[in-house]
Amino acid sequence: MWGPRGRAVLSAAKKKPKKVAARRGPREASKQRTRDALIRSAMELFAERGLDGPSLDEICAHAGLTRGALYVHFADREALMLAVMDRVGTELLDELFASGDGGFGGAAARFVTASASGRYPLMPKGGIRPYQLLDACARSPELRARYLSLVDSSVSRVAALVRTGQDEGSLRADVPAEAAGTLALALIVGVQTLADLGHPIDLATLAPEVLKLFARRDL
Numbered sequence: 001m002w003g004p005r006g007r008a009v010l011s012a013a014k015k016k017p018k019k020v021a022a023r024r025g026p027r028e029a030s031k032q033r034t035r036d037a038l039i040r041s042a043m044e045l046f047a048e049r050g051l052d053g054p055s056l057d058e059i060c061a062h063a064g065l066t067r068g069a070l071y072v073h074f075a076d077r078e079a080l081m082l083a084v085m086d087r088v089g090t091e092l093l094d095e096l097f098a099s100g101d102g103g104f105g106g107a108a109a110r111f112v113t114a115s116a117s118g119r120y121p122l123m124p125k126g127g128i129r130p131y132q133l134l135d136a137c138a139r140s141p142e143l144r145a146r147y148l149s150l151v152d153s154s155v156s157r158v159a160a161l162v163r164t165g166q167d168e169g170s171l172r173a174d175v176p177a178e179a180a181g182t183l184a185l186a187l188i189v190g191v192q193t194l195a196d197l198g199h200p201i202d203l204a205t206l207a208p209e210v211l212k213l214f215a216r217r218d219l
Helices: 003-049 056-063 067-073 077-097 103-117 130-139 141-168 177-196 203-214
Strands: none
Touching (some): 003 067, 077 103, 103 203, 130 141, 130 177, 177 203
16 A cells, blocks of 8 residues: 555654654753752752852852753743752652651651751751741742642651551540641741741750650650
């Protein structure tokens, strides 16, 4: 039906997408490396100098890239900040909750360690301050929505640990798990605000006292 020439054209057409896909592979990998480099540089500079500190040119220079390379991946500073928030928030939540080791108390211990090491921007050592984050969220509905989604995810994951502890009998059963998760996040935000104001906070001492609020009193 197709004839020799038609079959040859059809055969070539079938092979063409494979060649295009092969050519696109390395290019896509290169683009991903560029995007990752920009996010890493922004993460490092934001951590050192705060959200309002480094310019886009400084972030690009830190990554060894041009401003043009940045705009291939991010429309503006807000889009870059959104990517950083997503990366930092997701990595931290996975670090705190993914394994589930130690239950609620284990997650609290990992949070204290992350704060002491600077992984969680709690203590005022330069870098991102609470008011900067809230100000950025007030200016950007997208940033606010993403930040709230991270908060909701944190509440849900804490609540899951609380439910497990309640099922095992190590935590109080009269505290709703979702309420416990919300309270834990509210405590973290409050401690962060106090630390930013310069109020002395010793998380290593405070965390065990907070855990007592949720522990069964007859143990």
